[in-house]
Amino acid sequence: FLKGRSKRASIIRERPDLADWWIKAEEKKGQKFRPDEPSYRQMRDYALAQQDMFKGNDESIPCFCGD
Numbered sequence: 001f002l003k004g005r006s007k008r009a010s011i012i013r014e015r016p017d018l019a020d021w022w023i024k025a026e027e028k029k030g031q032k033f034r035p036d037e038p039s040y041r042q043m044r045d046y047a048l049a050q051q052d053m054f055k056g057n058d059e060s061i062p063c064f065c066g067d
Contacts, residue, residue, distance in 0.1 A: 001022070001033040005037055009043055012043050013047040016044050016048055023039075023044065027041075
């Protein structure tokens with residue numbers, strides 16, 4: 001919880017299951033770990049709702065570098 005918001009969001013995006021413990025702890029305690037930040041449930045839900053616009057698009061653009 002001491003990592004920056006973007007780092008935590010990146011971790012949750014890659015491994016949403018890692019947020020489960022934090023979500024349970026926040027809900028059990030009835031408060032967020034960081035009151036100035038979104039809850040871990042909100043971060044996980046947001047990360048899961050986002051789509052990677054470059055996923056599966058490995059096609060490169062032809063390029064000619066010359067005179």
